[in-house]
Amino acid sequence: MKKDTTTTHTWYALYTKSRAEKKVAEGLEKLGVINYLPLKKELKQWSDRKKWVEVPAISSYIFIKITADQYRSVFAVNGVVAYVSHKGNALAIPEHEIIAMQRTIENKINFNVVAGDIKKGEEITVTSGPLCGIKGIVQTVQGTKKLYLNISNIGYTLVVDLQEASVEKQ
Structure with a gap:
């Protein structure tokens, strides 16, 4: 079956x-453009109160999935x-990176590498948990374990603590 490039959706980052x-x-929603704005909760301090607010996880970026x-x-x-x-030329972002970012932000759960033979710099796949x-790439294997989820082409990396999750080497 031949692929129609006008209906193929690709992820991009917008500045x-x-x-x-x-x-x-909101404006992209009105246009019917699929978008993802990763948000995180932060405790903001005002002179008279404190309040939890949702702020962009990556300032000045939004991700869109569009056709040509x-x-x-x-x-x-x-x-x-x-466009970033x-x-x-706008740089496409692989869908698996968007999915990794969505799962990381939406689940708000810490993880930990339990396999003993994983080495720094190895690419692994998480096999359980959210x-x-x-x-991702293993950054360290002593103390707290870190999984670095690189978001291509925008220069950001999500760092996730891996606890109670199984991983396997690639």
């Missing part, structure tokens, strides 16, 4: 104006600055 991420997400036909339409949304690109199926 937004500062503190405009939520408005951009939708490429230019996102600029109709107020607050969109540019290299030499003028991050099951996610691949």
Whole structure:
């Protein structure tokens, strides 16, 4: 079966104006553009109170899944600055990286590597827990175990503590 490139959806990162991420997400929703704005809860302090608020996990970025036909339409949304690109070409982000980021942020659960023969720098796959199926690079194998989930092309890495999860080497 031949693939129709106009209906193939690809993930990209958009750079937004500062503190405009939520408005951009709303605007993209109105356009019918699939988007993902990773949010985290932070305790904010005001002079008279403290309050938990949701803030973007990565400031000034939002992720979109679009077809080639939708490429230019996102600029109709107020607050969109540019695609994250290299030499003028928007850089696609692999779907498995978006899924890893979504699972990491949405589950809010710590993990720990329990396998004894895993070495620093090895690529592993988590085989149990909320991050099951996610691949990453082992940063260290002593003390707290870290899984680094690289988000291609935007220069960010999610660092996840692995506790009570099984992993296997690639």
